[in-house]
Amino acid sequence: MHIVPEARIAELVTAEAAFTAVESVFAAMASGAAYNFPVVREALGHEDALYGFKGGFDRSGGALGLKAGGYWPHNLERRGLINHQSTVFLFDPDTGRPTAMVGGNLLTALRTAAASSVSIRHLARPDARVLGIIGAGHQSHFQLRAAAAQRPFDKVIAWNYHPEMLPRLGETATALGLPFEAVSLERLGAEADVIITITSAFSPSLMDAHVRPGTHLACMGTDTRGKQEVEATLLARATVFTDEIAQSTSLGEAQHAIAQGLITQDAITPIGAVINGTHAGRTSEGQITLFDGTGVGLQDLAVAQAAVAAAIAQGIAIEVSV
Structure with a gap:
């Protein structure tokens, strides 16, 4: 061994x-x-x-x-x-x-960041230029670096429950040659083409009204029953993808939309189907795509x-x- x-x-x-x-x-x-x-x-x-x-x-x-x-x-x-x-x-x-x-x-940390970056490569608009990040903990730095390899972003904007942690994330952005700015959730949703959520929250911070058409979201923090990073109605407006449907519906971000009857399990697609070419993935510029990254063994x-x-x-x- x-x-x-x-x-x-x-x-x-x-x-x-x-x-x-x-x-x-x-x-x-x-x-x-x-x-x-x-x-x-x-x-x-x-x-x-x-x-x-x-x-x-x-x-x-x-x-x-x-x-x-x-x-x-x-x-x-x-x-x-x-x-x-x-x-x-x-x-x-x-x-x-x-x-x-x-x-x-x-x-x-590497595999979690890799999962969101896989979703960005296969689902984000090719012309995505502004990266938004919600969360500034240990994992956010890996997320930022991995995402930056998938699209030629012009800048990074971020929000965190504890704003005093954001300058360190800014240092990571600067090291990648990307301008960084701490912003409100409203502005983040209005400007970002790609949004990564990576918190351990049990109530949503990003609301449906914050997110504009054409955005790709990688929701990476919800991996336990009760956790929630985005408003459930956002999943009803988006085309939802995940790593594994069983986890998405039971302990991922989709658990709340399912419980509220906003979507059904049939509305969720494994991202592997996009990678394999058996699902089209993004089909229009105005489509909101959401990857529910629950983390699988x-x-x-x-x-x-x-x-x-x-x-x-x-x-x-x-x-x-x-």
Whole structure:
């Protein structure tokens, strides 16, 4: 079995490699060659932590395994650690033997950003020039960098519940050569061609009235029952895509629109169908497209496979007998 420590991931997996891995696994899911296992997520009753497992099997890519981990909300303030902690385990689908253990923290950030950037490549208008971001936490910086690779944006505008965090996001934009401005939600919706939401909110910040025709939205923060970043009526006005329909309707942004009877499950399309060419995706300039990115286990397995392959090729994977 190979071990790839968290500290080596940054030198092994680029944003481009993560994009390729995630795009490929979304396509495999849509074609029926890959599927996710039911998610297990539990409140520990200790340190206010949430802990769980996401896994799946990609027959075409040969990935079998799971990601174990969760969210410890006091890590940063008490221990100087990031709040999300995870590890990916891979297994040989032919024998069931473990093949790899991979640090999953940076991989999670990379695969989440890759998912939104896949949606931008396949669904945003080609002439999109203004990127809007709602949220300024750890993940927002990965989102910004990944999005900037998909369209020639002229500027970045952003809003956050805690505005004092926005200058750091501005530094990331500046490093990419993009002007940055903190704006109101109303202005963000009025100006942005692409909007990424990446918060952990349980009530919507972006309202239906904020969003103009032709916008593409990547809603990346809602991955738990009760969470919500955008007004439910926005999904009724948009053409909705997702990573996995079962998660979108149960714990993603679509859960609220479904519960209110605004849309049905049949109105949601796996983004892999667009990648495979079996769905047209965006069909008009004025169409609002929305990607409900809930985060699936197969994304983690795909990027972990890429990390292991790179670590072996570079001779830095740690091999142990099991």
